[in-house]
Amino acid sequence: MTRRTPLLLQIAPGDPRPINRQIVDGVRRLIASGELPVGAALPSVRGLAQQLTVNPNTVAKAYSELSAEGWLDARAGLGLFVAPPRQRLSKAEVERRLEEAVQRFVGDVIALDVPADRVLERVADELAQLAPKRSA
Amino acid sequence: MTRRTPLLLQIAPGDPRPINRQIVDGVRRLIASGELPVGAALPSVRGLAQQLTVNPNTVAKAYSELSAEGWLDARAGLGLFVAPPRQRLSKAEVERRLEEAVQRFVGDVIALDVPADRVLERVADELAQLAPKRSA
Amino acid sequence: MTRRTPLLLQIAPGDPRPINRQIVDGVRRLIASGELPVGAALPSVRGLAQQLTVNPNTVAKAYSELSAEGWLDARAGLGLFVAPPRQRLSKAEVERRLEEAVQRFVGDVIALDVPADRVLERVADELAQLAPKRSA
Amino acid sequence: MTRRTPLLLQIAPGDPRPINRQIVDGVRRLIASGELPVGAALPSVRGLAQQLTVNPNTVAKAYSELSAEGWLDARAGLGLFVAPPRQRLSKAEVERRLEEAVQRFVGDVIALDVPADRVLERVADELAQLAPKRSA
DNA sequence: GTGGTCTAGACCACG
DNA sequence: GTGGTCTAGACCACT
The missing domain is CATH 1.10.10.10 (Winged helix-like DNA-binding domain superfamily/Winged helix DNA-binding domain)
Known part of the structure; x- marks a missing residue:
């Protein structure tokens, strides 16, 4: 197996x-x-x-x-x-990292003059595509 | 001025x-x-x-x-x-960079086990906060 | 500075x-x-x-x-x-790692035929010596 | 037997x-x-x-x-x-290994920001659980 | 100067 | 065969 x-x-x-x-x-x-x-x-x-x-x-x-x-x-x-799934990071740490990632992402994307809707749509697509069978 | x-x-x-x-x-x-x-x-x-x-x-x-x-x-x-606004990047180039940024962002965020809704909400907030009075 | x-x-x-x-x-x-x-x-x-x-x-x-x-x-x-201190790991993860470290340590030490008191004393000393000015 | x-x-x-x-x-x-x-x-x-x-x-x-x-x-x-019990290691060797194990253990545990009391308690529990009927 | 990444090739413990 | 560690030397972006 x-x-x-x-x-x-x-x-x-x-x-x-x-x-x-x-x-x-x-x-x-x-x-x-x-x-x-x-x-x-x-x-x-x-x-x-x-x-x-x-x-x-x-x-x-x-x-x-x-x-x-x-x-x-x-x-x-x-x-x-x-490995079996486990909640590794504290809520505070998750929050911190999410904030960091969002800041960076928006910083990258703002330079492209793309409508906010399109950006959100693309992110939503990508997230959906993961079919989160594992994440809670 | x-x-x-x-x-x-x-x-x-x-x-x-x-x-x-x-x-x-x-x-x-x-x-x-x-x-x-x-x-x-x-x-x-x-x-x-x-x-x-x-x-x-x-x-x-x-x-x-x-x-x-x-x-x-x-x-x-x-x-x-x-500089006056203009199409600074070709449409293809914009697409490429958007794709790249999305990939990277999702790659970062996937590690955090955060519900997709929350991620999208945070991104939307951040985009809105930039108040794009100038970008199309 | x-x-x-x-x-x-x-x-x-x-x-x-x-x-x-x-x-x-x-x-x-x-x-x-x-x-x-x-x-x-x-x-x-x-x-x-x-x-x-x-x-x-x-x-x-x-x-x-x-x-x-x-x-x-x-x-x-x-x-x-x-870096500024932060609570990085979830309580569950801390527990898991503590358990692992203890298991390993006791496994190492049991082979030495040292009285439990002496082991605890040595660990206590070592921990005290850290003068935890930082840890919560 | x-x-x-x-x-x-x-x-x-x-x-x-x-x-x-x-x-x-x-x-x-x-x-x-x-x-x-x-x-x-x-x-x-x-x-x-x-x-x-x-x-x-x-x-x-x-x-x-x-x-x-x-x-x-x-x-x-x-x-x-x-084998019958005997002094399997020289006293010096025992000390050396104990020292090593303690160092390593504390090194692991220090990363977890756990109060010293809890660490000692866990180690004591684990040692007791071994019920050393044989070791001196 | 700084840290970060990559390659190449070696040696070790584990199974 | 497996992963883990270490060395050597190169190139990159950042300050």
Whole structure:
């Protein structure tokens, strides 16, 4: 059980986010959307590195971040697995980070002269697409 | 009406954004909200740097970015002025950047396990607060 | 203000903890004990690396972990600073981690055939020595 | 009284400790609590490996560690048996290890902002629960 | 100068 | 085979 699945994860060269960030976001999304269920095994560090043609250290760093954030559990010699969901951050910390993300996002978007409705619509679409099977 | 006004701009040491980003965002916001009308003169690089107690290079870089984005026009020997509104980016480019910002934002927010409604509400608030009297 | 102080931090070659862990623990301790007050600047990555004669990447990793945990704020081009205290983790997560640490500690110590009183005494000493000027 | 008893030992997949560590801790605990009396035979490497569905190498390594620490004695051709109590480590070595464990534990716990009383209480509970009928 | 990211290649413990 | 750590050296954005 929990066979390793060829992860549907891609690195976009044009994406301004650093590679390690793209991996973290991608995996988080797969977990949040339920595509990677609790207990599922992730591709090995070396395996994913090869698949994405990036350095293994880069993948390792991303995985390690995800573990620190509580999304993954690492077992030396066995591999990495999707961790059971848990409320990691205090309400205050969640609030702080949400505020930060919103500030940054609006700062980015305001420069584009896009009507507020369209922005909200796009965000709503993207959030809906996650089909939050996991988040509370 | 091109008098140099003491810019209502502040640098927050606690703000996680780099200083140059704070300046760019701040000026863009002042323009978008109409507080800096078309044709208004901006403080000199040295002046603003002194006012904010930051490195002049940082201010220069921020101004240069704002000019490149079409928010400011340089008049040789006179300084920088708020440029008349125009389509500063191609529609495709706007789409690309919007997409990017949304992806990043959702990537950040997904980690927080916040209900989509609350996220949208916060974004809407923040967008509204900018009172885009100028942007279309 | 916030002059960089030659950090009272040492790497013990005999210590079984990896170097990066020793740095993280050491800095956390200095912050928790109040020896590094809020806003204090930390030695630069390269500087500390030289002082400890370890690779800068190792220090960078430790610092990055401390930032992720909310103990430090990093400002590119400026350096790292002790962050204002905040309740980062949910009560449940704190409980989980405390449980884990206790389990591990007792597992280590039970093998030593040391009377429980002595163990508790040593832990109490060590905790008291932190003079919790910062923790709530 | 040297009959092989079906060992009351379990491997928890969720446990963050590596498997070999879980075995070592488990056996030590059984000996310390007297559930495995002096002279008792331990399950064979293959037997325990099968029972726990882990790699025999892992069990062998755990047993070898326990022997090195003086908890088990090997009788050639017969298997492993619980060794009579003795001073397994020099006093200095015990002190060193205790010190190390305390340092690490406090380093972990300091990050959690938990009152010292609660920490001590939890440690005392856990130590008491081991009911050291055997250790001095 | 600062921190952040990436690559390359090595060694270790675990299974 | 697995993940984790460390070193070495490079490039980037920011100040």
